[in-house]
Amino acid sequence: MKQVLISGDTAVLRFNLGEEIISGLEDFAARQNIAAATVSGTGSASEVELGYYDINAKEYKKKTFSEKMETVGLLGNIALLDGKPSAHIHGTFANKDYQLIGGHVHRLVVNATMETAVNRLAGAIKRERDPEIGLNLIG
Numbered sequence: 707m708k709q710v711l712i713s714g715d716t717a718v719l720r721f722n723l724g725e726e727i728i729s730g731l732e733d734f735a736a737r738q739n740i741a742a743a744t745v746s747g748t749g750s751a752s753e754v755e756l757g758y759y760d761i762n763a764k765e766y767k768k769k770t771f772s773e774k775m776e777t778v779g780l781l782g783n784i785a786l787l788d789g790k791p792s793a794h795i796h797g798t799f800a801n802k803d804y805q806l807i808g809g810h811v812h813r814l815v816v817n818a819t820m821e822t823a824v825n826r827l828a829g830a831i832k833r834e835r836d837p838e839i840g841l842n843l844i845g
Contacts, residue, residue: 735791749820764840
């Protein structure tokens with residue numbers, strides 16, 4: 707990952723071929739002491755593990771896509787979970803036939819490049835387990 711620009715509360719990052727985005731964002735946030743941020747990005751992916759949350763089962767139904775795809779968009783946030791930065795990212799991806807898939811991004815490996823913006827927010831956002839929903843919710 708390369709820090710392309712840090713301007714005020716915004717960092718522009720470029721992830722490179724073969725790098726994994728979620729852990730990269732969390733590592734960056736930990737190094738920069740970021741406790742709350744919004745995240746956006748675009749680029750390409752060679753492997754993506756997506757999830758759909760089944761509220762009745764209280765678990766993610768995951769599926770891995772191992773093909774080269776354009777990343778149409780990534781949106782999400784960074785908050786603290788057990789005192790450490792945790793990235794919550796959703797994404798939309800287009801395959802070679804221009805078909806879209808999307809969902810909660812559990813893992814994303816970069817194909818050519820991934821350009822992201824991390825916008826630090828003042829203060830901290832914390833996640834806590836909600837037993838009724840089964841997710842770590844902000845609040």
